[in-house]
Amino acid sequence: MLGVDVVDVARLSSSLERFPVLEERLFSEQERTYCRSFPEPAAHFAGTLAAKEAVIKALGLGPLVAWARRIEVSRNEHGAPSVEVQGGEAARRVEISISHDGPVAVAVALELGGSC
Secondary structure, three states: OEEEEEEEHHHHHHHHHHOOHHHHHHOOHHHHHHHHOOOOHHHHHHHHHHHHHHHHHHHOOOOHHHHOOOEEEEEOOOOOEEEEEOOHHHOEEEEEEEEEEOOEEEEEEEEEEEEO
């Protein structure tokens, strides 16, 4: 299966400012540290969130609130993203790609089949 998601950077930034608890609900400590290491963290939070939503769609998991902290997006030494999904049947191999352009971030997730 394939999943795609787009996140408006300004809209997410505004939501995170209005409701600071969202940052902890949606992102792991590692994700928050990574995103906050950039001068414009909102774009990276948006890309990470888009990746989580794309994974949810690719795996047919359900609502973001149930999966946000069980899906963790990390980057290797070259900045390439990867994803780990915790939780029984959801532990399947998934590849992701994230891109930012101006006011939006987009991510694609592709289920490769088989277990992680």
